[in-house]
Amino acid sequence: MxxxxxxxxxxxxxxxxxxIIFLFFFQLISDFVEAVYMLELLKLAMDEKALAxxxxxxxxxxxxxxxxxxxxxxxxxxxxxxxTRVINPLIDxxxxxxxxxxxxGAFMLFFPVYFSESFKEDGEKVSLRxxxxxxLAVLLSITFRALNSTIDISTYNYFQFIGWIxxxxxxxxxxxxxxxxxxxxxxxxxxEQKNVSTGELKxxxxxxxxxxxxLVLGLTSALIINYxxxxxxxVISRWTGGNYIAITIVVAVMIxxxxxxxxxxxxxxxxxKPWMLWLWNIFFIISVVLTIAVHTFPFPANPDSAPVIxxxxxxxxxxxxxxxxxxxxxIVFIDVICLSREVIEQRASPSKLGKAFGLxxxxxxxxxxxxxxxxxxxxxxxxxxxxxxxxxxxFLLVVITIPTKGIFRKNSLKxxxxxxxxxxxxxxxxxxAILLLGTTISVSLYEPYRKYPEGGTxxxxxxxxxxxxxxxxxxxxxxxxxxxxxxxxxxxDIIGLIECDVARLSGGNTDIVRYFVNRLTGLNYFSxxxxxxxxxxxxxxxxxxxxxxxxxxxxTYSDEDEIGTTEVKIKVDxxxxxxxxxxxxxxxxxxxxxxxxxxxxxxxxxxxxxMGDFNTREGSLYYNMSVAVLQDVxxxxxxxxxxxxxxGVDKLREVFDQDRxxxxxxxxxxxxxxxxxxxxxxSDHPALWAVIEW
Numbered sequence: 001m002x003x004x005x006x007x008x009x010x011x012x013x014x015x016x017x018x019x020i021i022f023l024f025f026f027q028l029i030s031d032f033v034e035a036v037y038m039l040e041l042l043k044l045a046m047d048e049k050a051l052a053x054x055x056x057x058x059x060x061x062x063x064x065x066x067x068x069x070x071x072x073x074x075x076x077x078x079x080x081x082x083x084t085r086v087i088n089p090l091i092d093x094x095x096x097x098x099x100x101x102x103x104x105g106a107f108m109l110f111f112p113v114y115f116s117e118s119f120k121e122d123g124e125k126v127s128l129r130x131x132x133x134x135x136l137a138v139l140l141s142i143t144f145r146a147l148n149s150t151i152d153i154s155t156y157n158y159f160q161f162i163g164w165i166x167x168x169x170x171x172x173x174x175x176x177x178x179x180x181x182x183x184x185x186x187x188x189x190x191x192e193q194k195n196v197s198t199g200e201l202k203x204x205x206x207x208x209x210x211x212x213x214x215l216v217l218g219l220t221s222a223l224i225i226n227y228x229x230x231x232x233x234x235v236i237s238r239w240t241g242g243n244y245i246a247i248t249i250v251v252a253v254m255i256x257x258x259x260x261x262x263x264x265x266x267x268x269x270x271x272x273k274p275w276m277l278w279l280w281n282i283f284f285i286i287s288v289v290l291t292i293a294v295h296t297f298p299f300p301a302n303p304d305s306a307p308v309i310x311x312x313x314x315x316x317x318x319x320x321x322x323x324x325x326x327x328x329x330x331i332v333f334i335d336v337i338c339l340s341r342e343v344i345e346q347r348a349s350p351s352k353l354g355k356a357f358g359l360x361x362x363x364x365x366x367x368x369x370x371x372x373x374x375x376x377x378x379x380x381x382x383x384x385x386x387x388x389x390x391x392x393x394x395f396l397l398v399v400i401t402i403p404t405k406g407i408f409r410k411n412s413l414k415x416x417x418x419x420x421x422x423x424x425x426x427x428x429x430x431x432x433a434i435l436l437l438g439t440t441i442s443v444s445l446y447e448p449y450r451k452y453p454e455g456g457t458x459x460x461x462x463x464x465x466x467x468x469x470x471x472x473x474x475x476x477x478x479x480x481x482x483x484x485x486x487x488x489x490x491x492x493d494i495i496g497l498i499e500c501d502v503a504r505l506s507g508g509n510t511d512i513v514r515y516f517v518n519r520l521t522g523l524n525y526f527s528x529x530x531x532x533x534x535x536x537x538x539x540x541x542x543x544x545x546x547x548x549x550x551x552x553x554x555x556t557y558s559d560e561d562e563i564g565t566t567e568v569k570i571k572v573d574x575x576x577x578x579x580x581x582x583x584x585x586x587x588x589x590x591x592x593x594x595x596x597x598x599x600x601x602x603x604x605x606x607x608x609x610x611m612g613d614f615n616t617r618e619g620s621l622y623y624n625m626s627v628a629v630l631q632d633v634x635x636x637x638x639x640x641x642x643x644x645x646x647x648g649v650d651k652l653r654e655v656f657d658q659d660r661x662x663x664x665x666x667x668x669x670x671x672x673x674x675x676x677x678x679x680x681x682x683s684d685h686p687a688l689w690a691v692i693e694w
């Protein structure tokens with residue numbers, strides 16, 4: 001036996017290959033959707049770049065194959081997935097739309113072709129392998145993100161070698177498949193064949209194989225829910241304001257337990273009655289929707305409506321659905337196994353598989369767009385306004401379509417363990433232990449334990465406001481590290497971050513606030529995220545070297561974006577500072593409602609800091625409402641509007657093509673000893689910092 005064949009046989013490399021393919025899919029689809037959104041974000045509109053989403057429809061290519069898919073088609077598609085994944089982190093955002101798009105399209109082809117080639121194999125083994133591979137891929141994604149503060153470490157800088165190693169292993173597995181095929185160990189049935197050598201199974205397409213459509217929809221939905229949420233638990237943490245460390249560790253533990261049971265004791269599934277599995281699914285469906293729904297609320301209906309004020313954290317019982325959802329998660333992987341087995345039993349023709357998975361790709365596209373529309377509802381008329389404050393809707397549509405009638409048949413719940421030998425069990429157990437340990441240590445160490453700054457009496461603060469444009473620079477490139485370097489150079493005591501709401505689909509499910517806090521080593525920042533991502537508003541977060549003792553979010557009337565203003569109290573040397581992070585956007589009525597509410601909140605308070613992207617220029621009504629009770633740090637320090645380096649409105653227009661709309665206003669009892677706009681265009685806004693004394 002050749003070394004490659006030996007490798008292929010001994011390490012269950014089919015499982016390894018599927019795990020890597022699923023992982024690469026999650027990475028590629030994340031980059032693909034993020035790249036499309038980034039380039040559309042710069043115009044706040046949809047154009048021809050959005051047509052790249054048609055890559056999701058690639059399975060329709062199989063319509064040209066009536067009876068048989070070419071023998072090496074699967075391996076060619078797998079190589080495309082691996083190749084696009086390797087080069088994707090190395091290229092600019094505009095090219096990622098094409099590269100990652102091809103990778104996603106290749107995966108959407110891989111899935112149906114793999115099923116087509118599995119019709120003569122043992123459906124029990126193939127389906128179990130698929131469910132375990134998906135669970136392993138999700139767990140790997142969690143670990144890779146934990147190792148780099150929510151950014152997948154295998155796609156990041158020098159750590160890309162991890163992705164290259166995985167790609168190399170995948171290529172070896174693909175070569176192993178090719179060797180096996182060339183040796184005649186694989187034979188692929190056509191609709192003309194009537195029997196296999198081992199029994200009565202007929203390979204012609206089953207009558208009534210229309211069931212293939214709901215089965216494939218269920219499989220697709222299982223991929224979607226893991227992509228939307230579980231492959232990056234920081235997303236769930238930002239939905240709910242829940243503890244990121246606890247959520248990440250418990251999700252990883254539940255997936256690990258799922259893998260252990262499915263690989264070593266799958267007979268446990270057989271002991272469950274179909275009604276138990278249906279009940280388990282119902283618990284999961286309800287808990288997913290409630291996890292989101294309890295953190296949403298009606299927004300102010302008109303300019304005269306009272307603001308909606310949300311205290312943080314939410315009452316403990318708000319987190320019950322979250323706990324049930326995480327504990328119920330293993331049912332998703334059991335569903336995948338049962339759905340896969342039924343798909344194999346259908347023995348659908350290549351063209352029917354192509355149609356089914358093409359419609360599945362369309363479903364991924366629609367659910368992704370609906371989810372994005374819930375937080376850009378004001379920009380893509382006439383469609384997006386329909387989805388305002390309906391963040392829960394795509395999740396409901398996804399989870400209710402995972403279980404399908406007939407998948408839990410008692411005679412189809414029998415499975416044989418993938419690993420039977422002691423060595424195999426030790427390998428998978430050790431591998432899971434490494435992933436769990438790496439995840440736990442990473443999230444625990446990266447979340448530093450805060451302490452009061454040491455030193456004498458504090459009489460000054462350096463404060464900074466920065467609209468980071470969701471971590472993107474003016475060219476549409478992801479730019480976390482350069483924005484972080486800018487912040488490090490200033491080393492502020494209090495930071496107001498605007499447009500930092502990236503812990504969701506459009507931001508690649510990464511978390512810029514968590515990343516910044518964890519990477520600002522030695523500065524020991526406390527943080528408060530502000531508006532939860534389920535509310536569909538821009539992020540407005542606070543980072544502080546001093547304890548944040550209370551946080552609220554104030555929602556005012558909006559007709560374009562939800563306006564969520566962050567209000568925190570920060571304790572500095574016994575003094576309570578009242579800090580507001582603002583980002584109003586929309587009509588005059590919207591800005592007026594925001595400013596009236598802000599002035600009401602500020603009235604009668606001392607030690608006020610109000611900062612952010614106000615989308616309002618010097619001399620406007622809304623600007624004048626602020627300076628009537630507070631001082632503009634820039635004009636206080638530089639009354640002419642131009643600093644001693646020649647920076648003023650003209651320079652801001654030259655670099656950023658905008659007027660001075662990023663402001664810091666503070667109480668009149670502060671002395672302003674310095675104020676600077678930073679013109680380094682790492683975002684589409686300048687950073688503004690100031691030093692205040694008292």
